[in-house]
Amino acid sequence: MRIPSDLEPWATRVTLPGSGRQMFCYDAGPRDAPAMLLVHGLGDEADTWRRVIPPLSQRFRVVAPDLPGFGRSPLPRHVRLRPPFLAAALLELAAHLGLRETALVGSSLGALLCQVMALSRPELVSRLVLVDGGLLAMNRFNPALLLVLIPGVGERRYRGFASDLDAAWLSLFPYYANLGALPREQRDFLRERVAARVTSASQMRAYFSSFRGLVTWMALAGRRAGRRASASGIPATYVWGEQDHILPLAEGTSAHRQHPGSHLAVIPGAGHLPHQETPERFLEAVAEAMARGPAAASAPTP
Numbered sequence: 001m002r003i004p005s006d007l008e009p010w011a012t013r014v015t016l017p018g019s020g021r022q023m024f025c026y027d028a029g030p031r032d033a034p035a036m037l038l039v040h041g042l043g044d045e046a047d048t049w050r051r052v053i054p055p056l057s058q059r060f061r062v063v064a065p066d067l068p069g070f071g072r073s074p075l076p077r078h079v080r081l082r083p084p085f086l087a088a089a090l091l092e093l094a095a096h097l098g099l100r101e102t103a104l105v106g107s108s109l110g111a112l113l114c115q116v117m118a119l120s121r122p123e124l125v126s127r128l129v130l131v132d133g134g135l136l137a138m139n140r141f142n143p144a145l146l147l148v149l150i151p152g153v154g155e156r157r158y159r160g161f162a163s164d165l166d167a168a169w170l171s172l173f174p175y176y177a178n179l180g181a182l183p184r185e186q187r188d189f190l191r192e193r194v195a196a197r198v199t200s201a202s203q204m205r206a207y208f209s210s211f212r213g214l215v216t217w218m219a220l221a222g223r224r225a226g227r228r229a230s231a232s233g234i235p236a237t238y239v240w241g242e243q244d245h246i247l248p249l250a251e252g253t254s255a256h257r258q259h260p261g262s263h264l265a266v267i268p269g270a271g272h273l274p275h276q277e278t279p280e281r282f283l284e285a286v287a288e289a290m291a292r293g294p295a296a297a298s299a300p301t302p
Contacts, residue, residue: 024072025065029057038064041108045071051279069206082213087116108133127235135226136255161198177243177271237289241270
């Protein structure tokens, strides 16, 4: 998977000393600036943040990794990619890079992973920005998606995309309010990206390992983790695309209401990936989240 030319100056590959695991990430901005860790979602990679890394790096040290098995990070052998494992890999990366008092910004599954990280190492986290996801928003799954829990069923459909790249492209449309309205360069880039993902055997394995691991872990531990996360006192903002068809706004509103002291920022004209679709509005929501003080003890504000 090629590195976009506009992000190439910040591309780096690191070997984590504790596990020996290799991870790819972008590391942008001044090293002495406040740290911000951007965590992508399921079936995505660090390039999802392509339109917001440059402006964010003017104020923050921005680190955006490919999760293990995704993008350019190798898939660990004989490991199920459950949320605790993925969160531990991110914590190891943060420690290796010397990140302290870090703003964690996560998209979809990445939002959930940010909360799991915060439960393990609250002293590392200055605040949470949960983008169309999180522990309290991902308790219910579409029954059709649960078919991937059956060995072989999801893989067969995934391999079908590899032989029909137009169908793979069309599979992206539910994640956007209006994919066709994106700039041509961005649409071409996303078409290239989905083709790279569906033709990669290792990324297919990572996708199904992560999704199956997520569903089983949420069933066993997700509700308790969600209650703990909502009571942690770490400042949290939910950023939600108004036209999210993957996790509808009602899920974000419900999560916010269950999370004392949290804030909710709704982005018009955006679907599940507002940082891609409406980057200017997304950046405004992040700036507002970063400007807020510590979480209040009162009921959540709309």
